Each structure stands twice: as structure tokens, then as C-alpha cells.
Amino acid sequence: MEKIVDVAQYVYKYYLKETDEKIDEMKLHKLLYFVQRESYALLGKPMFNEDFEGWIHGPVSKEVRSCYDKDHGMVCNTHSLSEDDAYIARNVIEEYGHYDSWYLRNLSHEEISWKNSRIGLGPEQPGNRIIDKKDIEVDSRKVRPFDSTWGMFYDEFEDEEV
Structure with missing residues (x-):
């Protein structure tokens, strides 16, 4: 299983390579959430254990948040991702990376997992409740892996024995 800081560094570097722009922190967090959700959708399990x-x-x-530097990415020690996890992260960046941070923020507000973590809190009231991974798994059910580029993921493994 990956560490979230490793995934964050991969997203930071891949986004920079593809866009020639540094990713802002809000966008990074939202893309990481979508990476986790897509991991549930494609593999049936989380990519990382952190909440x-x-x-x-x-x-x-x-x-x-504690390791992010807008100029250097993750300043904590990080490691490379498995090829499967890197593939998922790249596809999330390709699908959502062209949206601005506020659009991704609004998308994340449509997620059951985020809504459940905010029950009882007003729209401008700070909160720090853990987002339940079971709720992220529920959110993943609306992802259709065979739409757009996700179908290619399965094509790569078509000939493998199950």
C-alpha cells in the first residue's frame, strides 16, 4: 500500500511535467481524494491508508499539508509508486487536472463522504472529522471505469489469469 505523501509527490511532479505549472495545495488535496476514490472503483481497495x-x-x-511546499512539492521523504497506482494517479490528473481548484472543491462537495463528514456543521464552520473510507467506497460506485481512458486499465490485464 502506498503512503499518501508518495502519491502527493507523484501527482505534484506529473502535473508539473504535463502542464509546466506548479499545483496549488487545494487542487492537490482534491486530486488525491479522487485518486483514492478511483482506486476503490478500479481495484476495490484504497491506494493509501491515511485519512x-x-x-x-x-x-x-x-x-x-505538513509536507507540502508550493515550490518543491512534498518536502518529506517520498518513494516511487507501483506502476498500477501511478497509472491511476495519471488518469485522475488527465481527467480532472485541467479544472481549477475551486471547480474541484465544488465537485468534492458533491461526494457523500465529504457531506457525511460535515453533518451538523455550517458551510463556513471549520471541521476536522475523518472522512470514512467506507463512504469513499460508496462514492466510488458512481465511477464508471469503462468510460474514457479507464477501460484501457482493464484491457492491459485482459489476458492474465484470474
């Missing part, structure tokens, strides 16, 4: 909290502007990882 998100339900903050005002969507899911946030405290681990990523």
Missing part, C-alpha cells in the same frame, strides 16, 4: 478530514473546502490530508 482525509472534511474541511470547509473539501477533503484535506494533514500528512500532505
Whole structure:
């Protein structure tokens, strides 16, 4: 299983390579949430074990927050991802990376997992409840892996024995 800071560094570097722009922190957190959700959709399990909290502007990882530097990416020690996990992260960036941070924030506000973490809190009231991974798994059910590029993921493994 990956560490969230490793996934964050991969997303940071891949986004920079593809866009020639540094990713802002809000966008990074939202893309990481979508990476986790897509991992559930494609593999039926989380990519990383660390949690998100339900903050005002969507899911946030405290681990990523403590290691993020807008100029250098993750300043904590990081490691490379498995090829399968890197593939999922790249596809999330290709699907959602062209949206601005506020659009991704609004998308994350449609997620059951974020909504459940905010029960009883007003729209501008700070919160730090853990987003339940079971709720992220529920959110993943609306992802259709055979739409767009996700179908290619399964094609790669078509000939393998199950």
C-alpha cells in the first residue's frame, strides 16, 4: 500500500511535467481524494491508508499539508509508486487536472463522504472529522471505469489469469 505523501509527490511532479505549472495545495488535496476514490472503483481497495478530514473546502490530508511546499512539492521523504497506482494517479490528473481548484472543491462537495463528514456543521464552520473510507467506497460506485481512458486499465490485464 502506498503512503499518501508518495502519491502527493507523484501527482505534484506529473502535473508539473504535463502542464509546466506548479499545483496549488487545494487542487492537490482534491486530486488525491479522487485518486483514492478511483482506486476503490478500479481495484476495490484504497491506494493509501491515511485519512482525509472534511474541511470547509473539501477533503484535506494533514500528512500532505505538513509536507507540502508550493515550490518543491512534498518536502518529506517520498518513494516511487507501483506502476498500477501511478497509472491511476495519471488518469485522475488527465481527467480532472485541467479544472481549477475551486471547480474541484465544488465537485468534492458533491461526494457523500465529504457531506457525511460535515453533518451538523455550517458551510463556513471549520471541521476536522475523518472522512470514512467506507463512504469513499460508496462514492466510488458512481465511477464508471469503462468510460474514457479507464477501460484501457482493464484491457492491459485482459489476458492474465484470474
